Amino acid sequence: MKxxxxxxxxxxxxxxxxxxxVSRALRDCDDISSQTKEKVRKKAIELGYLSNSTVQFxxxxxxxxxxxxxxxxxxxxxxxxxxxxxxxxISENFDFTLVYTPKKVNVDVVKQxxxxxxxxxxxxxxxxxxxxxxxxxxxxxxxxxxxxNSNNNDACEIATNNIxxxxxxxxxxxxxxxxxxxxxxxxxxxxxxxxxxxxxxSELKHLYNDKEFSLMYLNANENFxxxxxxxxxxxxxxxxxxxxxxxHLLKLINKTEDFQFVKNLNLIGYDALSLHNDGFxxxxxxxxxxxxxxxxxxxxxxxxxxxxxxxxxxxTVIDVRLHTNLH
Numbered sequence: 001m002k003x004x005x006x007x008x009x010x011x012x013x014x015x016x017x018x019x020x021x022v023s024r025a026l027r028d029c030d031d032i033s034s035q036t037k038e039k040v041r042k043k044a045i046e047l048g049y050l051s052n053s054t055v056q057f058x059x060x061x062x063x064x065x066x067x068x069x070x071x072x073x074x075x076x077x078x079x080x081x082x083x084x085x086x087x088x089x090i091s092e093n094f095d096f097t098l099v100y101t102p103k104k105v106n107v108d109v110v111k112q113x114x115x116x117x118x119x120x121x122x123x124x125x126x127x128x129x130x131x132x133x134x135x136x137x138x139x140x141x142x143x144x145x146x147x148x149n150s151n152n153n154d155a156c157e158i159a160t161n162n163i164x165x166x167x168x169x170x171x172x173x174x175x176x177x178x179x180x181x182x183x184x185x186x187x188x189x190x191x192x193x194x195x196x197x198x199x200x201x202s203e204l205k206h207l208y209n210d211k212e213f214s215l216m217y218l219n220a221n222e223n224f225x226x227x228x229x230x231x232x233x234x235x236x237x238x239x240x241x242x243x244x245x246x247x248h249l250l251k252l253i254n255k256t257e258d259f260q261f262v263k264n265l266n267l268i269g270y271d272a273l274s275l276h277n278d279g280f281x282x283x284x285x286x287x288x289x290x291x292x293x294x295x296x297x298x299x300x301x302x303x304x305x306x307x308x309x310x311x312x313x314x315x316t317v318i319d320v321r322l323h324t325n326l327h
Contacts, residue, residue: 011043026137028107034130041133049137064119064305065095069105071125075244076280077271078124081145084294085122092302101125110134120301126191127155141304143297147191148315156300158293158316162192165286165320166199166239169268170207172284172322173237176266180213183230185220185249186241193241196270200239220245227252236264243269243285250281272323287323 008026012019017036025032025040066089070078082098089096097116101109105127113121120141127144132154135142141156148159173182184200186193201215216230220241227238227249240246246269253261272287274280296316303310 010047011040011049014043014047015039028111038130038133041137044137045133063093063095065097065117066120066122066301067097067099067113067116067118069099069101069109069121069123069125071101071103073100076273076277077242077244080273080276080290081124081294084290085297088294088298092298104128105131107131107134110140113140114138119305122297141301143300145293145297148317153314156297156312156314158296158318159192160288160318161320162195163199165270166196167203168286168320168322169239170200170203172268172324173239173266174204174207177237178264178266179234179236181233181235182213182215182237182239183218183227183235184215184239185218185224185227185245187221188219196241224248231261237266238268240267240269243271243273243280243283245269246283246285247281275323282325284325285323286320288318288320293318
């Protein structure tokens, strides 16, 4: 590995800029343009420069430190996955730290992780594009859970088969339907939601085979209360982005005390929280192996810690299946 001074000089020479510019770009200083930062990062990676701050810091018992990043401590799926990740990390003798950010993972969040001398990041939320190069530059392995749409090979990505989940939901609701009206409740600008809706809509078109049916999309962030407008129009076949949305819908319906809504409703969620936590009402949902997701993430890091140059599969799709409420 190149020492820091030599690395900065080489990068500066290649880009015909000052060493100070290179140093400030790598430290993400505000007076350096984003274009210059990106050029410096790319050239640094090309030349093999790596920050040695991590190497200079003596870790407790030489154990690797993994940062687990999330944006919601009330999200039950995140809580379940975090608990399993922590248990798996401890079993492999890794240290861990939890990092909270209210939005996506950006460079500032990564800088916070760098200050803690982390060796790897496992994030349950999406990341900005420039995070990939910053992590690579600082020799931090990156694992993104619940996202599989990046063209960047500098991170390990693990996600469920969203399109298949949407298709399974469509077949379930098609078999239970009273009316030919379907509603998907999801989130805009969310790749997982988009894929689940894509699988759902395409399978309904296949099932109806040119026969008429109605499918509507509702953005849960902006106009969730509009669900009652659709219920009044017999949109009783509902697929929600996840179980959190499904439980929220049931809570609202129960408050109305409208027996007709409850009687006719055919609902299916995603994540099967009732199977993984005893505190949830059992509902129809798309299930998958939580333990497998965490095992894939930690095992990937385990192998990378042993040999950073090892070639591993960076894209993992987790199979999904139908869970039905038999009560």
